[in-house]
Amino acid sequence: MQHSNIKHSTIQPPDHITQSPAIEAISQWRDYLGLCKLKVVAVMLLTALVGMCLAVPELPAFSTLFWGLSGIGLASCSAAAVNHVVDSHIDEKMARTRHRPLPQGKITHQQALLFAAIIGVIGITALVIFINPLTAWLTLASLIGYAVVYSMWLKRATPQNIVIGGVAGAAPPLLGWVAVTGSLDPNSLLLMLIIFAWTPPHFWALCIARKADYQKAGIPMLPVTHGEAFTKLQIILYTLLMVATTAFPYLTQMSGEFYLIGVVALNLRFMQWAWKVYNSDDKQVAMGMFRYSITYIMMLFVVLLIDHYYAFFS
Ligand code: HEM
Numbered sequence: 001m002q003h004s005n006i007k008h009s010t011i012q013p014p015d016h017i018t019q020s021p022a023i024e025a026i027s028q029w030r031d032y033l034g035l036c037k038l039k040v041v042a043v044m045l046l047t048a049l050v051g052m053c054l055a056v057p058e059l060p061a062f063s064t065l066f067w068g069l070s071g072i073g074l075a076s077c078s079a080a081a082v083n084h085v086v087d088s089h090i091d092e093k094m095a096r097t098r099h100r101p102l103p104q105g106k107i108t109h110q111q112a113l114l115f116a117a118i119i120g121v122i123g124i125t126a127l128v129i130f131i132n133p134l135t136a137w138l139t140l141a142s143l144i145g146y147a148v149v150y151s152m153w154l155k156r157a158t159p160q161n162i163v164i165g166g167v168a169g170a171a172p173p174l175l176g177w178v179a180v181t182g183s184l185d186p187n188s189l190l191l192m193l194i195i196f197a198w199t200p201p202h203f204w205a206l207c208i209a210r211k212a213d214y215q216k217a218g219i220p221m222l223p224v225t226h227g228e229a230f231t232k233l234q235i236i237l238y239t240l241l242m243v244a245t246t247a248f249p250y251l252t253q254m255s256g257e258f259y260l261i262g263v264v265a266l267n268l269r270f271m272q273w274a275w276k277v278y279n280s281d282d283k284q285v286a287m288g289m290f291r292y293s294i295t296y297i298m299m300l301f302v303v304l305l306i307d308h309y310y311a312f313f314s
């Protein structure tokens with residue numbers, strides 16, 4: 001008896017650790033940040049930043065960069081948090097998503113919605129006050145496009161869900177551009193078009209690798225409804241479409257030779273991955289393509305940026 005008491009007292013963490021409000025608050029904030037899809041939003045902000053920089057020959061004003069990226073970032077995080085609420089019952093069925101804060105019961109639906117509302121209102125208000133109303137309206141439309149149209153309806157309704165929903169995810173370079181100029185420029189639509197065509201290969205590669213998850217959750221993703229062979233063919237076709245869209249910045253002389261060389265190299269590798277996925281049943285190959293798609297979109301926007309300032313400073 002004595003022995004078991006000693007054992008019991010040694011394995012209990014000290015009270016000041018288990019009950020420290022500071023530690024509890026930090027771990028709560030980690031859960032809230034977990035609602036924001038921070039890595040996805042970070043890459044979106046990179047594309048928004050490039051949209052801002054390409055809108056003018058010189059660097060945009062620091063305050064425009066700061067408030068523009070803050071507003072677009074907060075609105076994107078808000079949309080992501082709503083998606084977590086809407087999808088919590090799907091997320092708890094899928095191995096990839098069941099560790100998320102809502103299925104784990106770390107945050108309630110009400111808390112997540114309140115968080116999404118607060119950061120969403122702050123983000124859109126910042127755009128209205130410090131940027132311009134057009135950017136605020138377009139950002140709000142993207143927020144609703146992802147949080148409501150895609151998450152609540154398209155995702156469960158059609159295998160074309162991510163093609164149509166991709167419009168919201170593709171918007172950030174256009175939002176960044178409008179934040180700087182206050183108007184819609186055709187060149188900004190070209191940047192949006194590249195991400196729009198990139199989204200299906202980006203997502204369907206992951207979806208092939210995680211098909212069992214989506215099947216279990218009853219979500220009509222393309223590999224579930226039309227099979228893997230058909231999805232792989234669609235990946236090839238959208239890859240070719242994406243390659244064609246990436247020619248536009250050069251053809252319209254928005255970007256120069258540096259961009260052309262960079263994008264050709266990136267495209268060759270993307271096509272190689274699409275071909276590999278087409279000819280393989282290995283889920284790891286599909287995951288490899290998904291990971292490369294992320295490197296691709298980041299590098300493409302970095303190359304656009306370098307090309308812009310290379311031309312400007314030389
Ligand atoms: C409707 C359009 C899109 C769909 C359906 C989609 C789908 C997905 C999915 C399901 C994941 C896995 C997330 C996870 O495991 O937590 C993911 C990851 C990712 N996506 Fe997308 N995506 C879309 C658009 C975008 C856009 C526009 C970007 C950036 C410009 C982007 C960047 C990323 C990044 C960086 C990751 C990796 C996140 C991580 O490692 O945690 N996605 N995407």
Ligand SMILES: CC(C)=CCC/C(C)=C/CC/C(C)=C/COP(=O)(O)OP(=O)(O)O
Nearest residue numbers: 037040075076079080139142143146168169
């Ligand atoms: C204002 C603005 C630009 C809004 C866009 C916001 C945003 C974060 C879009 C993300 C796109 C994305 C990761 C979709 C996957 O959702 P999913 O639900 O199919 O994936 P999941 O299963 O990983 O949740």
